[in-house]
Amino acid sequence: MPLEYRFAQKLPGAQYASVKRGGWEINGDDLVKILEALANPHRLRIIALLKDxxxxxxxxxxxxxxxxxxxxxxxxxxxxxxxxTSKLELAEDGKAMNYYELAPFTILLNPESIAEAVKTLTIQKAGSTTAGKSTGDKRGDN
Structure with missing residues (x-):
């Protein structure tokens, strides 16, 4: 299912209550991943180059x-x-060709959607979760 986010300027009288992916509400951890991905000028440039x-x-x-x-x-x-998203295709000469394109997305972000996403956060700091299980930190400090 393609991702769908909304990013909009605050519109007078508009009510925004959640951050959604393809009609599904995303959790706080997903929101952190998205914001981390967007928080880099190279990645923003890549998104611009992949537009259309x-x-x-x-x-x-x-x-x-x-x-x-x-x-x-x-x-x-x-x-x-x-x-x-990426797609590996074979050229006529048999060479593997890796193509990238944007997944459809729109981002809506406001204080209400952030507050809702925070309720589902499991990541407290890099590499740990509220359950005490590692999310990728292999240093053994679980």
Missing amino acids: RRIHVSRLAREAKISRPLLYMHLKKLETAGLV
Whole structure:
């Protein structure tokens, strides 16, 4: 299911109460992932380059003016947040071609939607959760 978020200027009389993904309310952890993904100028530039088109990864690296390894790091963060998708295709010569495109999304963010998302947060600090289980921290301090 494609992601759907809303980002809008505050409109007079508008009531916004939740952050949604394809009609489903997203949780606080998902919101953190999305905001972290958007909090980088390279990733914002990548999103702008992918607007209205899909691009082969090599061309995207050239247009973004960053190395492919760095581009892959940023694309992984955007893909984890559900903002971009990739598709591996075979060229006529049998060469694998990796294309990226934006997942459809709109973001609506306001104090009410943030307050609702915070109620579902499980991440308290990098690598830990409220249940005391690690979310990727392998240092053994669970």
